[in-house]
Amino acid sequence: xxxxxxxxxxxxxxxxxxxxxxxxxxxxxxxxxxxxxxxxxxxxxxxxxxxxxxxxxxxxxxxxxxxxxxxxxxxxxxxxxxxxxxxxxxxxxxxxxxxxxxxxxxxxxxxxx
Amino acid sequence: xxxxxxxxxxxxxxxxxxxxxxxxxxxxxxxxxxxxxxxxxxxxxxxxxxxxxxxxxxxxxxxxxxxxxxxxxxxxxxxxxxxxxxxxxxxxxxxxxxxxxxxxxxxx
Numbered sequence: 001x002x003x004x005x006x007x008x009x010x011x012x013x014x015x016x017x018x019x020x021x022x023x024x025x026x027x028x029x030x031x032x033x034x035x036x037x038x039x040x041x042x043x044x045x046x047x048x049x050x051x052x053x054x055x056x057x058x059x060x061x062x063x064x065x066x067x068x069x070x071x072x073x074x075x076x077x078x079x080x081x082x083x084x085x086x087x088x089x090x091x092x093x094x095x096x097x098x099x100x101x102x103x104x105x106x107x108x109x110x111x112x113x
Numbered sequence: 114x115x116x117x118x119x120x121x122x123x124x125x126x127x128x129x130x131x132x133x134x135x136x137x138x139x140x141x142x143x144x145x146x147x148x149x150x151x152x153x154x155x156x157x158x159x160x161x162x163x164x165x166x167x168x169x170x171x172x173x174x175x176x177x178x179x180x181x182x183x184x185x186x187x188x189x190x191x192x193x194x195x196x197x198x199x200x201x202x203x204x205x206x207x208x209x210x211x212x213x214x215x216x217x218x219x220x221x
Contacts, residue, residue: 036211093157101162102159
């Protein structure tokens with residue numbers, strides 16, 4: 001199957017700092033990638049749709065100035081959590097589709113202290 | 114009402130048992146349906162697609178009832194390695210919606 005690589009797999013940062021998460025499609029091109037957030041024992045919640053060469057589309061309630069998305073190439077999308085706070089601590093996962101199947105990155109566990 | 118609802122469980126079953134998970138969805142225009150498996154602290158992985166005619170893959174059987182907007186997953190002869198969270202996933206054509214998942218623990 002297709003491979004989506006996400007980095008880093010975990011990160012601990014201080015409150016107020018910014019964290020960048022990378023999502024790469026390794027063996028296919030992805031014009032669209034999706035960013036999800038998952039809190040413990042909850043479902044994946046779509047945060048935004050990342051579109052190559054254009055602005056991301058954010059879901060209602062997701063602050064676009066806080067969660068910066070850049071999709072500069074067909075194989076890379078980045079999510080930057082700016083001025084992170086403890087409530088931003090969560091599991092962030094990216095995905096891309098090949099036909100109708102979603103392939104996920106390994107996820108990034110963010111802990112803000 | 115949630116767009117995709119699942120019984121959160123957990124389901125605790127012995128090895129060899131048969132276990133069934135249910136899922137309901139609210140959007141009647143939903144187009145495609147899937148079951149994903151998610152291990153603890155890992156990313157979800159596709160288990161199987163769900164077709165209107167029902168489909169089987171080894172010990173796993175998935176069924177879809179469009180009239181009732183209901184999806185099911187049956188696991189036969191459950192194994193310790195089946196322990197995971199099973200996510201019901203519905204695609205409306207515009208977006209993909211994940212259920213909160215049903216946790217399964219298979220015990221020796």
